[in-house]
Amino acid sequence: MDTRAEANKRCVARGLEQFVLRATESLQANRTESTLARAISIAGFRYKGIGETIIDKDGNRDQLKLYGLAKDHIFETEDVSMPAVLKESMSTLRPFNELAHSGLTTILDRLDGLLDLPAGTLANKHRIMEPMECQTRILKYPPQPTGDHRASIVPHTDFGSVTLLLDKLGGLQVIPPKGDSTAWEYVRPVPGFCIMNLGDAMVKFTRGLLRSNLHRVTNPPGAQAQCTRFSLAYIGRPEDSIIMKGFDGASIFATVGSEEKAKHLIDVYGIPRENIFNSRETSFYDDLMEKQQTRE
Numbered sequence: 002m003d004t005r006a007e008a009n010k011r012c013v014a015r016g017l018e019q020f021v022l023r024a025t026e027s028l029q030a031n032r033t034e035s036t037l038a039r040a041i042s043i044a045g046f047r048y049k050g051i052g053e054t055i056i057d058k059d060g061n062r063d064q065l066k067l068y069g070l071a072k073d074h075i076f077e078t079e080d081v082s083m084p085a086v087l088k089e090s091m092s093t094l095r096p097f098n099e100l101a102h103s104g105l106t107t108i109l110d111r112l113d114g115l116l117d118l119p120a121g122t123l124a125n126k127h128r129i130m131e132p133m134e135c136q137t138r139i140l141k142y143p144p145q146p147t148g149d150h151r152a153s154i155v156p157h158t159d160f161g162s163v164t165l166l167l168d169k170l171g172g173l174q175v176i177p178p179k180g181d182s183t184a185w186e187y188v189r190p191v192p193g194f195c196i197m198n199l200g201d202a203m204v205k206f207t208r209g210l211l212r213s214n215l216h217r218v219t220n221p222p223g224a225q226a227q228c229t230r231f232s233l234a235y236i237g238r239p240e241d242s243i244i245m246k247g248f249d250g251a252s253i254f255a256t257v258g259s260e261e262k263a264k265h266l267i268d269v270y271g272i273p274r275e276n277i278f279n280s281r282e283t284s285f286y287d288d289l290m291e292k293q294q295t296r297e
């Protein structure tokens with residue numbers, strides 16, 4: 002990346018840090034939850050106070066507050082009623098949305114390549130100036146009492162195509178693909194990087210080949226459990242006019258550890274036998290490269 006782009010990114014990051022702190026404090030200080038909840042009429046693009054949702058069968062309530070801001074409102078604020086702290090922060094929020102959306106586009110282009118889709122297939126369904134329900138979400142998780150290991154946010158999959166998460170503290174957990182439903186594992190945030198999560202739209206587009214992982218947030222591990230956890234999410238969604246259905250014509254390559262699993266991919270997903278490689282041998286890498294080079 003050139004130095005100008007680097008500097009740009011650093012400015013946005015600094016602005017964002019101040020913005021998240023200022024916004025969460027001010028929303029907390031000035032709100033009456035019901036007024037703010039009414040401030041934005043589109044469902045999901047609003048303030049949500051602590052405990053508004055039930056997160057498990059025992060009736061436990063969530064332990065976070067959040068504000069969901071529509072991408073379309075960030076670029077067309079005139080007619081949108083929103084708390085002053087957010088309106089005042091548009092000079093930070095607009096570049097953040099542009100940066101996050103360009104990150105989303107980079108990932109979508111990479112996925113086109115991996116799925117053997119024509120270049121631009123996915124990005125053309127996520128053009129930033131088209132109406133779409135991409136969401137910037139500011140989340141605040143107060144520290145929980147020691148030993149409280151309940152989830153703070155309900156276990157869920159994301160409703161969009163790709164989510165980018167800017168987290169400093171741990172607390173985000175996933176069930177890895179091979180795990181059982183109790184095997185939650187922490188996702189460690191890496192300084193300078195964001196966490197990427199595929200959402201339900203990608204499952205639909207790829208007819209279930211890509212996975213939208215179940216995740217939740219619980220008390221951060223170790224000493225971090227004493228800290229308030231802030232998180233900033235950009236939830237990318239396809240344009241409003243896109244029909245949620247599987248793409249035709251993508252070549253899918255897969256690795257499997259047994260003939261039984263290969264048979265499942267062939268029978269259920271119709272993947273050709275020659276596109277399925279053995280995951281127990283490193284030779285699959287050369288086989289795949291050879292296939293990629295010989296494709297039209």
Ligand SMILES: O=C(O)CCC(=O)C(=O)O
Nearest residue numbers: 140166168173218232234
């Ligand atoms: O706070 C986080 O790290 C995750 C938030 C999340 O999963 C969401 O907003 O969908």
Ligand SMILES: [Fe+2]
Nearest residue numbers: 157158159216
């Ligand atoms: Fe999520």
